[in-house]
Amino acid sequence: MIARLGVALGLLLAAGSAQAQDASTLKKDMIGQWELSTTERSKTCVVTLKPDPAPQGMKLELEPSCATALPFTKDIAAWTVKGLDIVRLENAAGDAVIDFTEVESGIFEGLRANEGVYILQNLVAARSLAKSMDQMIGDWSMVRGNGRPICGLTLTNNEASTPDNFEAYLKPRCEQPVAAFAPTMWRLERGALLLIAPSGETWRFEADDNAQWRKSPDSADPLIMLRQ
Incomplete structure (x- = not known):
């Protein structure tokens, strides 16, 4: 009985140590620019x-434009790690x-509430994404797998009416099903290109x-977007 209790206690202590190590590792990984x-x-x-160290967590710096771009950042005074995997700006x-949780490597x-989702991403990776978005702007051709064009499309950097989306325009004489879909917005999301219709x-x-x-x-007859 005593031996079993000793084993159980050892397992609990090991688990606690692993959890502390995970939180400590995350703290170290988060140091830097985001x-x-x-x-x-x-x-x-x-x-x-x-x-x-700060009075409530650890110190951080926000660039001066933060308060204008994201007004809620005016309340942020420190950061910390809660539990095993929550990065808290407090x-x-x-x-x-x-509170942020990691959804992909380096992306939180x-x-x-009542505002939506925000992303915390390594600054270097984020700026690489910005370059990718710039490369998407312009004219595209939609073709079938055999190379037959069925529609032309222009992606712009004009902000759409829906937050975080940009305006997209179909060119005349698009074939089905693209003409019926009729997207008016686009965005990049986790490495994928999303085209969005007014219906959602x-x-x-x-x-x-x-x-x-x-x-x-x-599909067997894929739809492919090619740069024009």
């Missing part, structure tokens, strides 16, 4: 997370302004090894 933004970077803010009292998501219907395209964008899920 971009805080809306989901598709229409509004951005650079946050520098520091290892120095106010001077230690209350959460926004946080939700603010969304088509997802993913880049392939040939620098093309193929509609997902793939």
